Amino acid sequence: MENRQINFFKSKDFNTVLKPFKKGTVVKIDSFDIRENQKELNIGLFGWYAICPSKELKKNKLYYFSLYDEPLVLYRDENKNVRCIKNICPHRGASFFGGTLSGGVITCPYHGAKFSSGGSCQNLDRITCRHIVDNNYDNYAKRIHLSQYKTSEKNGYIFVHFSKKSETDLNNINEDTPVSNYELYENGFAHKDYVFEEVLVDFKCDWSRIIENHLDILHIFWVHGDTIPDKDVNKNVLVSFNQKININPKYIESIYYYKNDPTKEFIRIKYIPPGRILIYKGDPSSSRYLQVLDHIPLGKNKARVIVRHYRKFLQNKLLNNLLLFKETQRKIFYKIFDEDYMILKTQTYNHDMGFISKDEIKLLGEDRIINYFWKWYKRSEDNDKPWKNNNKTQNLDVYDKVILKYPPEIKKLEIANNIDIIRKTIVRFAAPLIFFMLII
Numbered sequence: 047m048e049n050r051q052i053n054f055f056k057s058k059d060f061n062t063v064l065k066p067f068k069k070g071t072v073v074k075i076d077s078f079d080i081r082e083n084q085k086e087l088n089i090g091l092f093g094w095y096a097i098c099p100s101k102e103l104k105k106n107k108l109y110y111f112s113l114y115d116e117p118l119v120l121y122r123d124e125n126k127n128v129r130c131i132k133n134i135c136p137h138r139g140a141s142f143f144g145g146t147l148s149g150g151v152i153t154c155p156y157h158g159a160k161f162s163s164g165g166s167c168q169n170l171d172r173i174t175c176r177h178i179v180d181n182n183y184d185n186y187a188k189r190i191h192l193s194q195y196k197t198s199e200k201n202g203y204i205f206v207h208f209s210k211k212s213e214t215d216l217n218n219i220n221e222d223t224p225v226s227n228y229e230l231y232e233n234g235f236a237h238k239d240y241v242f243e244e245v246l247v248d249f250k251c252d253w254s255r256i257i258e259n260h261l262d263i264l265h266i267f268w269v270h271g272d273t274i275p276d277k278d279v280n281k282n283v284l285v286s287f288n289q290k291i292n293i294n295p296k297y298i299e300s301i302y303y304y305k306n307d308p309t310k311e312f313i314r315i316k317y318i319p320p321g322r323i324l325i326y327k328g329d330p331s332s333s334r335y336l337q338v339l340d341h342i343p344l345g346k347n348k349a350r351v352i353v354r355h356y357r358k359f360l361q362n363k364l365l366n367n368l369l370l371f372k373e374t375q376r377k378i379f380y381k382i383f384d385e386d387y388m389i390l391k392t393q394t395y396n397h398d399m400g401f402i403s404k405d406e407i408k409l410l411g412e413d414r415i416i417n418y419f420w421k422w423y424k425r426s427e428d429n430d431k432p433w434k435n436n437n438k439t440q441n442l443d444v445y446d447k448v449i450l451k452y453p454p455e456i457k458k459l460e461i462a463n464n465i466d467i468i469r470k471t472i473v474r475f476a477a478p479l480i481f482f483m484l485i486i
């Protein structure tokens with residue numbers, strides 16, 4: 047058995063190594079080539095989150111979700127534009143769950159108030175006795191208004207701009223970052239030439255633990271070594287890499303080059319806060335694969351991941367459907383998520399209990415990017431305070447059934463996917479064979 051070590055860093059205490067780095071210098075230590083000449087990330091926890099694939103938003107369908115425990119609803123209005131409203135009726139605070147959507151008009155299930163896609167109440171008479179408020183009718187009507195966040199639709203994703211608070215007038219929301227930061231084309235990926243499969247999974251663990259997991263290259267070899275179909279991802283044979291980290295206001299990026307072929311990239315991991323990670327297999331300009339991972343902080347220890355796997359393949363839809371088993375790719379993803387799940391759950395517990403503190407753990411060389419993420423996350427939490435509702439939500443899991451759509455018990459998804467594989471195999475291969483046999 048070959049056993050070559052990943053020579054990222056030589057077992058020095060990570061924090062002591064960090065100190066001498068100054069902005070504007072290029073530092074080379076062992077296999078590290080760290081460019082710190084750029085500024086720090088200037089994006090915090092507010093900004094654009096990819097919430098779901100566009101195809102999830104069907105006509106007249108209300109799509110319930112939450113961000114940092116704030117209950118929200120997505121839907122398409124009469125012009126097919128996406129709306130993101132607070133799932134709280136401005137009359138008496140009921141949820142729209144159980145209500146209806148028709149022609150862009152949403153009706154509350156409690157007293158039947160109807161709201162136009164612009165957000166104003168269309169049937170005030172329904173929820174008030176007109177003669178009581180006659181004097182102040184217009185004023186009252188103005189106050190009964192849906193509260194909303196900005197949305198955008200790009201590359202087949204629905205994005206929501208989560209800001210300090212929702213507004214009745216969207217013009218009052220300033221965008222923290224442009225949504226173009228997240229466009230695949232802007233990130234060096236001509237996605238139109240590619241086909242993709244995607245998987246959505248809900249996790250009952252901390253949101254930031256999952257991001258950290260996707261920034262952590264070392265665990266890939268150990269945890270997923272038997273699952274990822276790549277000869278260099280192996281539990282027993284470790285390949286050496288050089289790592290280069292780029293930090294700039296829009297993203298942080300960690301590039302791994304083969305040590306025995308320093309010009310060749312193995313993998314490039316790019317984190318564009320708050321929620322997106324792009325993983326390129328090799329140099330983006332020539333990469334045949336790209337993974338887009340979106341992390342959605344549904345609430346306290348509740349998070350969703352959307353993973354989309356792009357690959358260069360036949361563009362013809364028919365051939366594509368005939369030859370490509372999207373379910374096989376999905377099967378790999380379910381397995382990978384399942385492999386991570388227990389680790390993420392226990393790590394969440396350990397963190398919430400305060401055990402993952404500086405003096406209880408030691409970050410080593412390759413964890414430099416994780417350390418950077420932790421510091422950024424702490425700083426952003428302190429600045430933005432998105433978890434302000436946290437303490438209040440304990441034991442209030444009324445929304446869980448509505449919001450957790452992709453079972454956190456990943457096994458269920460895996461089984462459903464396996465059944466699909468069997469069904470498709472029979473339809474595609476066995477059925478024509480039986481037909482042929484019947485003929486002869």
Ligand code: FES
Pocket residue numbers: 135136137138139140154155156157158159173
């Ligand atoms: S709470 Fe919605 S109409 Fe009364």
Ligand SMILES: [Fe+2]
Pocket residue numbers: 259260265266269270382386
């Ligand atoms: Fe993982």
